Amino acid sequence: MAASIQFQSVIKRYPGTAAGTPPALDGASFDVEPGEFVYLTGPSGAGKSTVFRLLAAIERPSGGLVLVNKQNVGGLPRASVPFLRRNLGLVLQDARLLADRGVFDNVLLPLAVAGVEPREAARRVRAALDKVGMADRERALPASLSGGEQQRVCIARAVVARPSLLLADEPTANLDAVNADRVLELFAAFHAVGVTVLLATHDEALMARHPGRRLALDRGRVVPTEAAA
Amino acid sequence: MTGWLRAHVGAARAAGATARAAPLSTLLSVLALAAALVLPVAAYAVLDGLTRIAARFDTDSQIALYLLPGADARSREALERSLRARPGIKSVRTITREQALAELEATEGVRDLLAGLAGNPLPDTIVVRPAARSRDALAMLKSELARLPGVASAQGDAAWVERLDAIARTGTMLIGALAALLGVAVVAVTFNTIRLQVLTRRDEIDIAALVGATTAWLRRPFLYFGMLQGAAAGLVATAIGAVLLWVANARLGDTLTSFGAGATIPTMTLQLALTVVLASAFLGWLGAWLSLGSGRI
Numbered sequence: 001m002a003a004s005i006q007f008q009s010v011i012k013r014y015p016g017t018a019a020g021t022p023p024a025l026d027g028a029s030f031d032v033e034p035g036e037f038v039y040l041t042g043p044s045g046a047g048k049s050t051v052f053r054l055l056a057a058i059e060r061p062s063g064g065l066v067l068v069n070k071q072n073v074g075g076l077p078r079a080s081v082p083f084l085r086r087n088l089g090l091v092l093q094d095a096r097l098l099a100d101r102g103v104f105d106n107v108l109l110p111l112a113v114a115g116v117e118p119r120e121a122a123r124r125v126r127a128a129l130d131k132v133g134m135a136d137r138e139r140a141l142p143a144s145l146s147g148g149e150q151q152r153v154c155i156a157r158a159v160v161a162r163p164s165l166l167l168a169d170e171p172t173a174n175l176d177a178v179n180a181d182r183v184l185e186l187f188a189a190f191h192a193v194g195v196t197v198l199l200a201t202h203d204e205a206l207m208a209r210h211p212g213r214r215l216a217l218d219r220g221r222v223v224p225t226e227a228a229a
Numbered sequence: 230m231t232g233w234l235r236a237h238v239g240a241a242r243a244a245g246a247t248a249r250a251a252p253l254s255t256l257l258s259v260l261a262l263a264a265a266l267v268l269p270v271a272a273y274a275v276l277d278g279l280t281r282i283a284a285r286f287d288t289d290s291q292i293a294l295y296l297l298p299g300a301d302a303r304s305r306e307a308l309e310r311s312l313r314a315r316p317g318i319k320s321v322r323t324i325t326r327e328q329a330l331a332e333l334e335a336t337e338g339v340r341d342l343l344a345g346l347a348g349n350p351l352p353d354t355i356v357v358r359p360a361a362r363s364r365d366a367l368a369m370l371k372s373e374l375a376r377l378p379g380v381a382s383a384q385g386d387a388a389w390v391e392r393l394d395a396i397a398r399t400g401t402m403l404i405g406a407l408a409a410l411l412g413v414a415v416v417a418v419t420f421n422t423i424r425l426q427v428l429t430r431r432d433e434i435d436i437a438a439l440v441g442a443t444t445a446w447l448r449r450p451f452l453y454f455g456m457l458q459g460a461a462a463g464l465v466a467t468a469i470g471a472v473l474l475w476v477a478n479a480r481l482g483d484t485l486t487s488f489g490a491g492a493t494i495p496t497m498t499l500q501l502a503l504t505v506v507l508a509s510a511f512l513g514w515l516g517a518w519l520s521l522g523s524g525r526i
Contacts (some may be wrong), residue, residue: 056439061420096436112239113442115232157440198292 002034002196003069003165011063012050012220023062024050026220032198039207039224040200042217045054048200051217052169056090057081061209068165086114089158089195096154097142101141101188103129103153104138111162122163128156132186148179155186159195166190167197172206186212240449247426247454248451255458262415262462262509263469269408270470274497275477276400290385292371296353297381305353306377312357317370319358324349324399397491412512415462419455419516425452427526434526442509447526452517459513463506470505471497 007030013023025047032038040048053059054066054073056063061074068084076084097106107128111121129135132152142150151171158166168187180203188210191197201207207214216225248255296305305323312321329351334340359370367385367520375383425433434447474496 058439082438082441082443082446085439090439096432098433098437100437109437110440113437113440115236115447118235161441 001187002194004034004067004069004129004196005030005137005198007031007051007054007064008067010054010055010061010066013062014059021022025054025061028217028220029223030215030222031065032215033194034042035191035194035196037188037197037212038211039212039214040198040217041202041207042169042223043202043220045154046217049206050220051198052090052167052200055165055167056088057084061188062137064228065099082113086161087163087165088190089161089163089166089190091151091154091158091166091168091171093173097150097157099142102139102141103134103145106142106153107156107160110157113202114161116161124160124162125156128160129153131159131189132156133182140190141153146179148176148182150185151175151179152186155183159190164195166197166199168197168226170200170202172201172203177205180206181209236446236449240446241325241451241453241457244453245432247450248457258418259461259465262418262513263276263465264507265411265414265418266462266466266509267469267473269404269502270466270497271413271473272400272404272407274470274474276397276404277501278474280397284371290359290367292357292359292367292374293384294355294357294374294377295384296355298352298381298458300353300379302321304379305355308377309355311377312355312374314396317360318367319360321358324354324356326353329354332517412508415459415509415512416516416519419458419513420520421521422458423451423455423517424523426454427521444526448518448521451526452514455513455515455517455520456510457513460506460510462513463509466509467497467502467505471502 007028010025010028012025012165014139017023028047028051040051042048050059053066054061054110054208057073057076062206066073068088073084083212098109104125107125108121111124116124126135126138129138132155134152134156137145137149142153152172156170158168166187171187172183175183187197197212199212214225216223244268295309296308307319309323309419312318326349330349331404333351334343357370357374359367361370371383371385374380437447
């Protein structure tokens, strides 16, 4: 089942910020319907990464409500957070892979923490690597992969546990146009099978080539798309 | 295999892999912990051995009842019978004044002294061996026996027992304090080892947490590592202790044999070895647990 997202007047103020500094999110409100493909756009410092950090319960909102599938993420007890994250696929700008583990073990991690039976886990890892075109590199260490390949491994890791929501924070920022297109095609393929996708980018050309609804942020607020440029 | 068991086996394997990844530092940590553990282990084994040797000697306390001068044989025998019938008394032995004098005369240098006396100054004595060994029970019995008719005075001889008990108590207390102190050292060493591991594996921990690892899942490999490292140190300490005791036995064998047939400092017992391994495994686990708490995992 695809997931829905609701931000209701969300404020996020990071501790230690100087008085008078505007909050990272300043009353942001938006909805993402189940099965939607949404681009989150806006300049640096607009609050895009904060949206992802709140959705993954890395941070808690200072005010307002963050709902995933109508569940208040900000009010989740600490012990419930891992179970929320198991239903999210998270891809960040910098491919965060375990440097001393091969591609296979990196993709296996979400299934290992969820206690999936090893044979079933191995089958699903190989299927995910096959989807992202990395089946022949399962023994390779991250350092031996290109930036595009590392990002594809991250996507395989994000989808291997079959999440209902894919969150991608500037996944193409460090990639050339060809690799960026390949990565976007992968997200489009997962969206086609019903996964809700929220993807942050400010690459206009990329968004033009791969259609999706745009949601613009500026200084912590949702603004009309043109205003965020 | 159930999910729970699989998670524990996986965590134990991960702990083993961590040890294999840095064999030298793991070995040095184990040796440092073993060095801390071997002292109280060996000291306890020696104390235990000495207590057993002491138990081979006749360490029963006794109370000597000196009878009134001029007591006749009939009243002495009656007193002896009543003492035998009394509960709490293990044995009764009479030393007549004649036997006592004969024993004294056999002692070198005393005969001339006795020759100067007009008669036999010694009283009849009944030596009582109480069943009880505690100081309070002996004192109470002594006071009761001193009040019996025909008894001039009673003298207790619990000094040997008291001295031995005091030595054993002091030894046990010192070893306990030493073990507690070195136990803290084991916890501290493990604490630091795990803290370093957490620092070097911070990325791995963060990534696992992002993909849904629970706190228990993140902590488990470190707890296993602390526990296994502690158990390994306990095993090494037990082995070193056993060798030290074997060497001590070999060196002191002749001296100890003179105390009685087969009297030796015992070698490491299975019970002691198991206790040491389990205790050090627990201390290792505790050090890891405290370290993870302070490292916010």
